[in-house]
Amino acid sequence: MEIPYGVKERPDTGLNNAKLGIWLFLASEVMLFGGLFSAYIFLRTGVDDWPMGSKYLDVKMATLNTLFLITSSVTMVMSWASLKLNDFKKFKLVLRLNSKNSSNLGINRQNESLILQSLDKKNIIPNLVYMDLTYEFIIYEYIEGIELDIRKTDSEDRKKLSSLIESYQDIQIDLPKFNYFNHVSLYWQKIKEIKQIGNLRENKIEAFLAKLSNFQESNWPALLTHHDLETNILVTDSGYKIIDWEYAGNGLHDFDRCSIGLIEKNEMIDDLIMVMNELWTEINYQN
Secondary structure: OOOOOOOOEOOOOOOEHHHHHHHHHHHHHHHHHHHHHHHHHHHHHOOOOOOOHHHOOOHHHHHHHHHHHHHHHHHHHHHHHHHHOOOOHHHOEEEEEOOOOOHHHOOOHHHHHHHHHHHOOOOOOOOEEEEOOOOOEEEEEOOOOEEOOHHHOOHHHHHHHHHHHHHHHOOOOOOOEOOHHHHHHHHHHHHHHHOOOOHHHHHHHHHHHHHHHHHHHOOOOEEEEOOOOOOOEEEEOOEEEEOOOOOOEEEEOOHHHHHOOOOOOOHHHHHHHHHHHHHHHHHHHHO
């Protein structure tokens, strides 16, 4: 990849853009500092009682400002060196703008932020660069990768996926138990507000909610669960990375394994996954 501003000479000047640009920069610096120094000389020679600089200038602050200036120069040189070496990974970031529809989808951005901070630097997610304190956006390090096709995984891939799930479920995060009943009920209520529901379907969903309510109150083991794993696993040079933790929480420990077919079917979890996906798709389509 060629750097477009420093390759060919311009026919009108005989210079390439990089050289012309640096000359213009140097000329502007000469004009700026020449004006400042000229103003100082005229003022200094025209005043008899010139104040002592030590009375007004802070040596510590001046030293700190100098360090900042030198550091900025070092980072610029490092950036230029990376460009010359074609190391463009350091210049690629991913900006994820959070949905304005989060409340309708049952997303808790504060919980997501806590989970991402707990997972950062653990080789599970792309490295975090910045998280907005108002939960409106997140900046990630860009990584090259492709979405994992679960249908094409072999036994070795499945072992790696199982280990990956174990690695993030070993992380203890101070979050309440994920409330599947409230989550599905929210979806169902939103759908009933925006469209007519047939009796057959309403009876079916209401019966499932009654079953889910009893299950929610039972004593099931809760561990960190992604809840949307199937389409959010990336295959990268450094292994699998998981993205989009919007719906994550301390949920059913086998939910993620069931969702990508790592364990035998579980009727309750399979029904829960089917209903959640069905209602989620419907809400997104309507919005």
